Amino acid sequence: MKNSEPERPAHGPADASCVEVFERLSEYLDGELTPADCAHIEEHIRDCPPCVAFLESLRSCIRASHSLLAEHPASRPLPEDVCEKLKAAWQAALQRLGA
Amino acid sequence: MTMMLPDANGDMSRCTPGVHHPHAGTSYDGKMADLESPEVEWARRLLAGDAGAFTPFVESFQSKVFQYTWLMCAQREDAEEVAQDTLVKVFESFDQLRDPRLVKAWVFRIAKNYCLMKRRRSVFAPERELSLDELMPGPDSDGLALAGRVPDQAALPEAQMLQAELGHELHAALSELPESYRSVVLLRDVEELTTAEAAQVLDLSQDVVKQRLHRGRLALRKRLAGYLNNEGGKGV
Numbered sequence: 001m002k003n004s005e006p007e008r009p010a011h012g013p014a015d016a017s018c019v020e021v022f023e024r025l026s027e028y029l030d031g032e033l034t035p036a037d038c039a040h041i042e043e044h045i046r047d048c049p050p051c052v053a054f055l056e057s058l059r060s061c062i063r064a065s066h067s068l069l070a071e072h073p074a075s076r077p078l079p080e081d082v083c084e085k086l087k088a089a090w091q092a093a094l095q096r097l098g099a
Numbered sequence: 100m101t102m103m104l105p106d107a108n109g110d111m112s113r114c115t116p117g118v119h120h121p122h123a124g125t126s127y128d129g130k131m132a133d134l135e136s137p138e139v140e141w142a143r144r145l146l147a148g149d150a151g152a153f154t155p156f157v158e159s160f161q162s163k164v165f166q167y168t169w170l171m172c173a174q175r176e177d178a179e180e181v182a183q184d185t186l187v188k189v190f191e192s193f194d195q196l197r198d199p200r201l202v203k204a205w206v207f208r209i210a211k212n213y214c215l216m217k218r219r220r221s222v223f224a225p226e227r228e229l230s231l232d233e234l235m236p237g238p239d240s241d242g243l244a245l246a247g248r249v250p251d252q253a254a255l256p257e258a259q260m261l262q263a264e265l266g267h268e269l270h271a272a273l274s275e276l277p278e279s280y281r282s283v284v285l286l287r288d289v290e291e292l293t294t295a296e297a298a299q300v301l302d303l304s305q306d307v308v309k310q311r312l313h314r315g316r317l318a319l320r321k322r323l324a325g326y327l328n329n330e331g332g333k334g335v
Binding site: 024025026030032062065066069071075076086089093096097 | 153178231288291309312316320
């Protein structure tokens with residue numbers, strides 16, 4: 001997969017090594033691969049523009065999911081009687097703990 | 100309810116290319132965060148009897164649980180009821196929270212159970228499986244050449260409008276995901292639980308969480324790519 005390999009076939013969805021990378025991109029982005037697996041992917045994408053492009057698009061989508069979906073919709077404040085119920089339950093739990 | 104530590108391995112020998120967010124105490128790297136999140140600190144103080152932590156804890160989790168349920172069920176009334184029921188259960192069983200570091204997974208586990216009771220069907224029985232084959236880009240599709248077309252939130256001149264459109268599209272795409280994938284994406288990418296925490300919430304192995312997360316993300320990416328392609332000349 002080095003630049004010195006001029007005969008390398010075109011990368012893309014039909015390339016088995018690209019498919020292998022495709023299947024593990026989330027783990028790669030999440031830092032959940034072993035250093036050896038991580039190095040394997042990085043070696044591949046160093047010379048594979050389609051996989052780099054896909055990786056970046058996936059990364060962008062993850063960031064968009066976080067930033068756009070994490071905008072908490074407003075919920076109505078809890079009724080006062082519910083708050084009192086929560087406090088009473090908490091106090092009872094503390095008593096059981098012997099706090 | 101007693102919970103195990105999210106990740107007993109403590110494996111630090113992972114590479115971290117990462118999709119990190121600047122929120123304290125959270126990360127996408129699947130490990131316990133080094134910094135203690137505010138929720139953990141509030142839980143620790145509540146266990147010590149500190150009433151000053153009560154309101155921020157309630158407000159934070161009411162909002163988080165409401166959002167999770169709202170995105171899972173798409174029913175505002177249900178979401179508010181589940182958030183309320185969850186908080187009641189949390190405080191009724193607060194003495195069972197053995198380790199404050201586990202508070203997020205513990206609360207979301209309770210919320211998930213109430214969500215299931217509300218919907219009366221299991222998130223563990225997906226309507227359909229997402230296969231990698233259907234998510235793999237074709238040679239002539241949006242496919243592998245999509246990079247750069249998903250808008251960078253800060254860089255575009257039409258950023259606000261595009262953000263709103265993208266947010267709408269993301270909500271639509273999320274609602275179309277099978278529930279078992281949707282719940283994993285929400286817990287991992289929105290609520291920022293670790294893989295281990297999400298696995299505990301959903302009673303799944305970490306491998307299954309990883310698999311569903313990847314396929315869920317791919318489905319969202321694919322849906323988003325189609326939207327962006329249809330928008331054509333926007334150049335995003």
